[in-house]
Amino acid sequence: MEDINEGLNGSSLSSFADDTSLSLPITSIEDVPNLQRDLDTVYTWGSRNNMVFNEEKFEILRHGQHQEIKTETNLLKEGGHEISARQTAKCLGAHLGEDCTFHYHIDETVRRARGMAGWVLTTFYTREPKIMLTLWNTMIQPLLDYCM
Template structure:
């Protein structure tokens, strides 16, 4: 995996465990071609290393004001499937949105934390402070703390 980025010229490639992302600021059609070329380079690397990507998991988030560029350009997987443009996609545990906010991510975190708190309250009949504190620190607080520095300046979800 250490050489997966060799040959990628214009794009930024990052990998963590079994996740890989390829990104490039695109302001014109030539840069779209450059991004597709870099994707094709990664696909060739996968083929030469006897590896396959799960094309069903390919996601693309588009940022910016140029609606015609966003609407008219397309990127493709190795198998020729069009990569879907989504309003938000997950990257290394954070949900990135096309409006460059973390609103969707914050709402997901709050929903997971509320769900876990509900599970704790339904599962454990004791309300002894030390037990509740241990459960909070072990099961709920890590959900809230993950990416907390990144999200510190964002507006919180009220729903």
């Protein structure tokens, strides 16, 4: 997998385990075909190396001032279907918003931690400090610590 980025023309590729991201600053509509060519290069690499990409997980995150570029351009998956744009994209467990903030990630983390805290409080009747602290440290705190 070390050669997946060979032949890319300007795009930045980053991989960790089975998570791969391709990015390119788009400053004009003329830059979009360059990103599509680099996507096609990655698709070709995948075919050559018997790698099947999970196209259901493909996401586009568009941010910046150029609204006309965001609305008038599309990128395509290997099969020719359009990659859907999202308001947030998940990378290695963290959600980044199109406004380049982590508001959604923080809200989602708090929601999950509250849900787990509620489950702990309704499932375990004891309120013994040692048990409650153990439950907190093993079931709730890791949700809050991940991607900090």
